[in-house]
Amino acid sequence: MPYVAKTIDYLKVSSPAQDEFYQAAEEVLNSLRPLFEREKKYLKHNIIDRIVEPERQIFFRVAWLDDAGEVRVNKGYRIQFNSAVGPYKGGLRFHPSVTAGTIKFLGFEQIFKNSLSGLAIGGAKGGSNFDPKGKSDNEIMRFCQSFMNELYRHIGSTIDVPAGDIGVGGREIGYLYGQYKRLTGHYEGVLTGKKVNWGGSLARTEATGYGAVYFAENMLHAHGDSLTGKVCTVSGSGNVAIYTIEKLQQLGAKAVTVSDSQGMIYDPEGIDLALLKDIKEVRRERLTAYTAERKSAKYTPVSEYPKGQNGVWTVPCQAAFPSATQNELNGKDADTLLKNGCLCVSEGANMPSTHEAMQRFLAAKICYGPGKAANAGGVSTSQLEMSQNASMQQWRFEEVDTKLQGIMRGIFRISSETAKEFGEPHNLVLGANIAGFRKVADSMIDQGVV
Ligand SMILES: NC(=O)C1=CN([C@@H]2O[C@H](COP(=O)(O)OP(=O)(O)OC[C@H]3O[C@@H](n4cnc5c(N)ncnc54)[C@H](O)[C@@H]3O)[C@@H](O)[C@H]2O)C=CC1
Numbered sequence: 001m002p003y004v005a006k007t008i009d010y011l012k013v014s015s016p017a018q019d020e021f022y023q024a025a026e027e028v029l030n031s032l033r034p035l036f037e038r039e040k041k042y043l044k045h046n047i048i049d050r051i052v053e054p055e056r057q058i059f060f061r062v063a064w065l066d067d068a069g070e071v072r073v074n075k076g077y078r079i080q081f082n083s084a085v086g087p088y089k090g091g092l093r094f095h096p097s098v099t100a101g102t103i104k105f106l107g108f109e110q111i112f113k114n115s116l117s118g119l120a121i122g123g124a125k126g127g128s129n130f131d132p133k134g135k136s137d138n139e140i141m142r143f144c145q146s147f148m149n150e151l152y153r154h155i156g157s158t159i160d161v162p163a164g165d166i167g168v169g170g171r172e173i174g175y176l177y178g179q180y181k182r183l184t185g186h187y188e189g190v191l192t193g194k195k196v197n198w199g200g201s202l203a204r205t206e207a208t209g210y211g212a213v214y215f216a217e218n219m220l221h222a223h224g225d226s227l228t229g230k231v232c233t234v235s236g237s238g239n240v241a242i243y244t245i246e247k248l249q250q251l252g253a254k255a256v257t258v259s260d261s262q263g264m265i266y267d268p269e270g271i272d273l274a275l276l277k278d279i280k281e282v283r284r285e286r287l288t289a290y291t292a293e294r295k296s297a298k299y300t301p302v303s304e305y306p307k308g309q310n311g312v313w314t315v316p317c318q319a320a321f322p323s324a325t326q327n328e329l330n331g332k333d334a335d336t337l338l339k340n341g342c343l344c345v346s347e348g349a350n351m352p353s354t355h356e357a358m359q360r361f362l363a364a365k366i367c368y369g370p371g372k373a374a375n376a377g378g379v380s381t382s383q384l385e386m387s388q389n390a391s392m393q394q395w396r397f398e399e400v401d402t403k404l405q406g407i408m409r410g411i412f413r414i415s416s417e418t419a420k421e422f423g424e425p426h427n428l429v430l431g432a433n434i435a436g437f438r439k440v441a442d443s444m445i446d447q448g449v450v
């Protein structure tokens with residue numbers, strides 16, 4: 001049996017019910033075929049079986065007290081996937097849909113993303129099926145403290161450095177950091193995404209969204225085009241979506257949509273960013289609050305989306321920025337985007353396009369930036385935060401932003417040069433996967449069978 005199918009079949013038996021992980025593994029392994037054919041050492045050293053198996057998986061109970069005094073229990077996860085090129089690094093996701101398979105796919109993607117950044121960071125991810133929605137600040141704090149009561153013994157500034165992801169922002173990182181400090185007595189860069197008064201980096205909040213836009217600009221510039229004047233669709237309305245829109249506006253593009261799990265906003269005059277930030281970052285309300293205050297906008301609930309489609313991708317645009325969650329853009333959505341003239345897709349979210357959608361974009365040869373390349377600005381700026389913490393410095397916003405732009409340029413360059421090297425110049429999926437894999441796999445070979 002061919003080795004990719006054999007590996008995926010083995011994963012289905014050894015790690016049951018982890019569909020998102022099989023999807024991520026299959027996509028990466030399939031695109032590595034030309035490399036395996038050219039360089040036999042990867043098969044000889046059995047890198048395939050080794051790289052799909054996490055180095056360590058920590059599953060734990062998180063018990064906490066709600067405001068009514070009831071005991072609640074959630075699952076906690078930290079998957080330390082690969083440390084060949086640096087300490088484990090990757091975010092924490094708090095969302096009711098989280099399972100071991102979710103964290104495993106995210107941790108697997110993180111290995112190659114972090115390698116592509118050119119920085120010394122290994123791959124990891126963690127989280128919980130805890131739902132922060134509707135919880136009071138005190139409940140969030142008690143949950144985070146209980147989560148850290150187990151996590152602290154597995155992390156450290158040169159061991160494993162978690163950060164935020166869906167449902168984990170500055171507030172949660174603060175409660176997690178406070179508890180880590182209380183348990184260990186160490187004031188160190190053990191988490192990133194901290195607030196700037198106590199060790200955070202300027203521009204980390206903005207970095208993932210800004211980075212996805214910088215990546216899109218790199219792709220378009222290579223074709224003599226730019227984002228200026230383009231109509232853009234954005235999904236999600238959290239950290240990545242907000243700062244994608246901010247950078248698009250700064251570059252003279254017009255973002256016209258945002259969404260959440262309940263529905264979407266279409267604002268043909270362009271999203272009012274100050275209003276969106278107030279609703280999402282300050283008031284923590286649903287998107288319906290936006291239409292109440294902005295007459296040009298239309299709200300469509302998910303129940304009214306065209307059958308089998310995400311409403312956001314039915315809005316005509318020249319560039320699309322999926323910034324919500326995995327598999328939020330399917331083959332039909334991709335067809336609609338292409339039919340409407342979309343020239344560029346830059347993925348702020350992790351694995352937002354299904355396999356079918358990705359194939360459509362590659363076949364159409366549009367500028368398509370897969371998540372592990374396009375959204376690497378967040379984790380890269382986290383590494384800049386680690387550097388600042390280690391040297392007890394704080395760099396200026398412009399200094400961090402300039403480094404971020406350079407890192408995104410570097411990721412575009414290595415992905416497109418690798419794609420060219422393997423004879424498919426437009427295929428940044430191939431380029432990013434091979435470039436990210438090669439550095440990790442060569443490091444694993446250098447470090448022996450461990
Ligand atoms: N925060 C970061 O630095 C990075 C985040 N990412 C990825 O970006 C995506 C968004 O993350 P953040 O903005 O940080 O999280 P967030 O918690 O700030 O926002 C998540 C957004 O996605 C929406 N959402 C969640 N599930 C949804 C669903 N089923 N349908 C529609 N909307 C849904 C939420 O309503 C919210 O607007 C995720 O895929 C995450 O893994 C990737 C790299 C770094």
Ligand SMILES: O=C(O)CCC(=O)C(=O)O
Pocket residue numbers: 089090091092113161162163164165192350375376378379380382
């Ligand atoms: O900043 C980080 O360490 C991780 C960000 C993240 O979770 C991601 O890149 O998906």
